[in-house]
Amino acid sequence: MTSPIDLLRRQVSDLHQELVRYNLVVWTAGNVSARVPGEDLLVIKPSGVSYDELTPENMILCDLDGKVVEGEHSPSSDTAAHAYVYRHMPEVGGVVHTHSTYACAWAARGEAVPCVLTAMADEFGAEIPVGPFALIGDDSIGRGIVETLQGHRSPAVLMKSHGVFTIGKDAKAAVKAAVMCEDVARTVHISRQLGEPLPIAQDDIDRLNYRYQNVYGQQSAAR
Numbered sequence: 001m002t003s004p005i006d007l008l009r010r011q012v013s014d015l016h017q018e019l020v021r022y023n024l025v026v027w028t029a030g031n032v033s034a035r036v037p038g039e040d041l042l043v044i045k046p047s048g049v050s051y052d053e054l055t056p057e058n059m060i061l062c063d064l065d066g067k068v069v070e071g072e073h074s075p076s077s078d079t080a081a082h083a084y085v086y087r088h089m090p091e092v093g094g095v096v097h098t099h100s101t102y103a104c105a106w107a108a109r110g111e112a113v114p115c116v117l118t119a120m121a122d123e124f125g126a127e128i129p130v131g132p133f134a135l136i137g138d139d140s141i142g143r144g145i146v147e148t149l150q151g152h153r154s155p156a157v158l159m160k161s162h163g164v165f166t167i168g169k170d171a172k173a174a175v176k177a178a179v180m181c182e183d184v185a186r187t188v189h190i191s192r193q194l195g196e197p198l199p200i201a202q203d204d205i206d207r208l209n210y211r212y213q214n215v216y217g218q219q220s221a222a223r
């Protein structure tokens with residue numbers, strides 16, 4: 001029988017290919033993780049292994065302090081940030097990090113992507129906010145993500161001068177948020193070239209977001 005952890009290893013490995021498919025990553029940058037439901041464990045990408053060589057078997061199992069429990073490689077260098085999010089946001093089941101181009105262009109200016117498209121109101125329910133500048137090596141990236149996203153509708157944050165972190169109820173939802181984040185960052189960037197995008201009234205953003213999050217689509221399927 002396949003254990004829940006084996007299933008997550010396969011899912012996390014497969015989801016990394018979605019980052020490639022949607023052009024969100026180059027070389028070995030970017031990573032996906034999933035919380036092991038009911039356990040203080042997460043599954044994450046190994047550090048420095050190319051996307052072509054990722055398999056369910058070489059995914060790394062860590063505890064929520066980022067310590068390796070099972071795996072031959074060292075885990076992604078962003079593991080501490082992922083682990084911090086899982087420790088402080090119990091509702092989060094998946095975390096994704098990318099340096100996708102258009103989203104990073106906003107992050108480089110430290111500017112939030114304004115909510116000017118109905119698709120943004122649907123998925124993000126607000127602007128995509130900017131988190132603080134933070135260096136890798138301690139908890140500051142994780143803390144910046146949690147402080148920015150806690151109480152915010154957006155599942156995506158642009159960490160200043162760095163890149164995108166997204167969260168979701170599971171890893172697939174977090175990958176979807178990363179794909180949508182890049183898509184709207186690109187569209188709003190292009191719109192800006194010809195003028196100032198028109199704001200959407202807060203009431204309409206609220207209504208669109210409520211409908212998308214509660215009424216739209218197949219309710220039983222993962223969004």
Ligand SMILES: [Zn+2]
Binds near residue numbers: 097099162163
């Ligand atoms: Zn990064």
